Amino acid sequence: MDALADPASELRRQVDNWLLARMEDYRHDIAFADWLNSKLSQLVTVKALAFKELLQTQDVDILLTLLQKRLQLLADSETEQSRLDGALKELLLQALAMQHDTVYDLVLAKLHSYDRDVLIAKMEQRVGDDLQNIRKSGTCIGGLMGAVLFIIATMAERLVG
Known part of the structure; x- marks a missing residue:
């Protein structure tokens, strides 16, 4: 031994x-x-x-008192809150990983339930403003670049000519 x-x-x-x-x-x-x-x-x-x-x-009051103390500790301690937050995130990630196919099937079924025109309308509603802002930015930048190139071309023409 x-x-x-x-x-x-x-x-x-x-x-x-x-x-x-x-x-x-x-x-x-x-x-x-x-x-x-x-x-x-x-x-x-x-x-x-x-x-x-x-x-x-057991007396339920004892359990309630213990629960209240634990909840107060959680409310007062950022360390406890971050520990609980991390544990809950980890559990959620594990649950999602185990149910990956189910989540995929749910999303796919929801997308297939929409009519083509309804789906396009929903997508435009969600991203329409962003796309419009991208178009505006592209127009401004393109115009600015065109003006800069025009100035450079005009200056080069005057220097050469």
Whole structure:
């Protein structure tokens, strides 16, 4: 046992390597993954039931007080707010990544539900002002560049001619 407790021990290294090899084997074992998911689901269910029983047997005022303290800490601490914000963003990104195909199908179905003319009208409504501003800017810049080129050409003609 002393040899296993020592990180530099040869026996410890062999046991660690054996454990890593078993873990790698289990990582690719579908039956083991299913079994592990089943056990985790059972554990979550047991913990949820225990929490439900605790809520039924405990004074709700204590829980409300704890919740109010936690919410006040969150309201007062920018660090806690940014931690919560980061955690929520991460959860949302994971949820969106897992549901990528569903989101794609929803957007595609919504686009296909529009009539061609209605879709064009909606797009013009959203980007019409921006496109108009781009056109105006292009006209101004083009006119300015034309005037500059005209001045340069006129000056060059007078110098040469």
